[in-house]
Amino acid sequence: MDFFSELIKVVPNGLYYILLAYAVWFVAKFYFVRFCNIEKQISSHGKDVVEIKTDISKINISLLRVVSYICTKDNNINPGVFSSNSPLHVTPKGMEILKDSGGIDFIDGNLESLIGKVEAQNPATNYDVQQKAFDVIFLESTNSENFKKIKEYAYQNPVIDHNPDRPLSLFDIVKAMGIYLRDKFLEKHPELK
Numbered sequence: 529m530d531f532f533s534e535l536i537k538v539v540p541n542g543l544y545y546i547l548l549a550y551a552v553w554f555v556a557k558f559y560f561v562r563f564c565n566i567e568k569q570i571s572s573h574g575k576d577v578v579e580i581k582t583d584i585s586k587i588n589i590s591l592l593r594v595v596s597y598i599c600t601k602d603n604n605i606n607p608g609v610f611s612s613n614s615p616l617h618v619t620p621k622g623m624e625i626l627k628d629s630g631g632i633d634f635i636d637g638n639l640e641s642l643i644g645k646v647e648a649q650n651p652a653t654n655y656d657v658q659q660k661a662f663d664v665i666f667l668e669s670t671n672s673e674n675f676k677k678i679k680e681y682a683y684q685n686p687v688i689d690h691n692p693d694r695p696l697s698l699f700d701i702v703k704a705m706g707i708y709l710r711d712k713f714l715e716k717h718p719e720l721k
Contacts, residue, residue, distance in 0.1 A: 629681035631705045662706030
């Protein structure tokens with residue numbers, strides 16, 4: 529301690545101020561040289577991230593439109609599941625398939641959420657309701673955990689009534705679920721009927 533005490537007495541006070549000023553200058557230089565450039569780079573990346581999010585949102589909307597378009601172009605009406613009257617109806621055998629596959633349970637168990645998703649798309653006509661109901665099932669639900677039972681049913685039952693002339697696909701089940709959801713939606717919104 530004696531050495532430091534003597535050093536403090538010998539060194540003039542002005543030197544302390546010079547050392548303090550040098551330390552502040554060094555820290556400020558380090559900040560302005562290194563961190564200011566990093567901050568500028570980060571702020572420019574923030575703009576890029578916003579642009580990327582916008583682009584991804586546009587791509588997602590376009591992809592949904594393409595999928596919807598492709599689905600509407602599928603004119604194969606499985607007579608084992610649907611009646612081709614206008615509007616489409618699920619046949620009694622189709623309703624049996626919906627019950628056995630768990631499709632009805634899936635829709636009834638998630639009815640408010642599914643109807644909310646259809647409502648969010650603002651369907652203006654009955655056809656819009658039908659298409660949007662199908663889109664909600666096909667695009668948003670088929671990857672959910674609760675949909676596995678329906679997929680397994682479609683895998684285990686590739687034909688109707690063990691008849692190879694009457695094929696059954698997951699797409700048929702999803703389309704029938706869309707019609708069932710359409711009917712439930714129209715019950716809730718009779719103004720569209």
